[in-house]
Amino acid sequence: MARGALSGLRHDLITDAFAFRPMEPLREGHPLLGLVPRRFRGYARWLPHAVLTGFALFLMFVSAESYGGPGGAVMAVLAGVPLLTTMFRPIGAWWLSVGAAVLTGVIFFESWSSTWPWTDAGFVSHLAVMSVVAARTRTRVAAEMWLLTAVLALSFQPLSHSYGADPFIMIFLSGLVLFVVSTVRGLRQSRREVAAQVAVTEVERTRRTLLEERTTIARELHDVVAHHMSVIAIQAEAAPYRVENPPEELTRSFSIIRENAVVALTELRRVLGVVRAEDYQAPDAPQPTLADLDRLVANVRDAGLEVERTVTGAARELPQGVELSAYRIIQEALSNTLRHAPGASAKVEVSYVLGGLGLRVVNGPPRGLVKPSPGAGHGIAGMRERVAMLSGEMTDGPTEDGGYEVAVFIPVAGERA
Template sequence: MTQTRTAPSGDGERSPEFRLAMDVLSGLRQDLFHDAFAYRPLPLMGTEGRLTRRLSDKRRWYAARLPQAVVVALALIAMFGGSAGGSMDGPMALLSGLVCAAPVMATLVRPVGAFWMSMAATPLVALLDGRLGEWPWQPGVFICHLTVLVVVAIRTRPRTAAWMWALTAAYALFAETVIGDGEYNTSAPMLLLSALALLMVAVLHVRREARQEVTAQQTVTAHERSRRTLLEERTTIARELHDVVAHHMSVVAIQAEAAPYRVENPPEELERAFATIRENAVAALTELRRVLGVVRAEDYEAPDAPQPTLADLDALLANVRDAGLSVDKTVTGAVRELSPGVELSAYRIVQEALSNSLRHAPGATARVEVSYVLGGLGLRIVNGSIPQTSLVKPSPGAGHGITGMRERVSMLDGEMTAGPTDDGGYEVAVFLPFRAQTEGEA
């Protein structure tokens, strides 16, 4: 019985060396051959920098086109070197200069194609001059090719720059050994200068990519921090609402159980109604604790004292004054009792706004305005600017304050604005809608 062996047919069965060589050739084809002469105009320079944004509109227009102007100036230098660096004169010198300038100008619109034009210009200028012994680079094409390498490397990526330098070195080796007479050696300066220039460009590329990656990571981190802050604030609100609602549901259940005993010989229907109310209150309380209880941390302990309301603002302001903030309170409108959620959220908003004033504007004065208006409650907390005589420096916060206030206002379908004032202070204005209960609803 004989066994037959089949030759490997797939790339997966090739040797690692073969796959490496194919990857290298694929990268070369993609970087320097695929769409080599594609139209890729040089973009304008950004004018949002520290210096350019101070210029007038006309000067900023010119500043945005500075890269194009630099390339044109380099093309003129290459043209001068090509026309004056050889033994030609008259039309031949002009033609040589144009051949040297054309690849540099091509970097403005077709960067990869400009590299191949520069490679082709090298023997062409030598043929026009008739001095093949000075191959591979005469003065004009030396300037031209070095400029093209640097500009194309800036406009592409480091791998493309490496390929261009490798092809340049191969071309120089071939020209020096096969065509040149060895009297002039222009390859060593070209390869050394181009290697240093391309290395600097590669370092700039890596630095720019690292900066972009850091910026992207900072953006993601800021987004995650904001999201985590929002979740933490929602958790805090849920805990507080859980305590408020649980307290009132417990009161309803106790009152429903005790109500029949306050009436002598109550009807059976009334006893069943109160029993149903108590059962529903207990069931709602159990479900509330089951659903909202998951937001409590393991080390969270429910506060023993009742949740604060607007009636506790005076104690809060006294505490803030003891901390060094001079604050006044103004109340307008008919003071009335609001729902526990509105009372608690309003207290927390004032508390957080005053805490921000203590942190960001030490030594400033603040004012709290509470307005009982038709259909809701208005709050306005404003602080002045930091006095010049203040010895305490502002301390940066974690960004939880404004986020938490907005979350509370959004939960109650209210409106909120926050921002700096004209005198250098800061203002927080909030409106919390609230529909007063009628006697029939109470």
């Protein structure tokens, strides 16, 4: 244990003690920068450096005025230089402060005071140096500095009583200051770690939501694609019997079509079986389409949401995948309105245009208490996933009156604008 403690002490305070470690300016978004006009924020980032420099110059001025002459100049240097050095070489600055105390106590006898071997200005400077170093290093370094400072103060104890000095003043105050600084630094570091962990968790949650949404889309499209493949297989098998004496080549072609359809259907079921949960059961009813939109609106109205539905353009049958995704997008948008805008009204617009299908769901501002939702924003991610699957476009965002709008365009192959 002793060997390990000495090894850690050597690593923290001796190895590369004077290495260049510049103090970084305030980061962007720091609360203090918000109090400064925007055009001065570039300069305000160096506020810690300016404060340290001003405080060091103040201590140097006090030392020079207290002692006067060449001795005052030396005392000013011993009090100010270590504090200025903390901005570039923090561990080395602490050693300079220790050396200044030893030099003051051994050589400059006229500097004896109640804080001996430190002068009054040197006493404050040493506390400030340890505070800055503790704020820039880990807690173990603060403990090591306090122990060595205590050893330094006790080393002069035999002479301290002769001159009315009490070394325990430095031991107590330095311990108190280092404890406060280390505690504040630990709390800030914990908050940063928690914030980073929350950000990682949010990213993972969003990724998991996308994977779940893709799995849901795959399950739904399985029924759509399987239905079409089954129709192809049945039609290919029945087609030769609808023609009297069909050519052998035609019969063989339909037979090949049917075999390929059956093989594709088997492979489709095998692949989709991977994304199906063990307890997943295929729905008994067919997948919903835009024809079922009236039923969805009625259900939402029963839940307390006032919905206005508008259909523009000539309604026509679209591919099942498009209609299913359009239905799910509207369903999710209305669910978000119920969840995040209680008491608001909503409008649903379905536009059949040349080249595709347009959707717009907009709700007004909430009129009731909005409760926090742990999954906020993930419904939007699911919508984007469906739109991206169909090579469509989607925009969403708050409206001027405090509501929310979702606009989607889904292109339909084979139709031209």
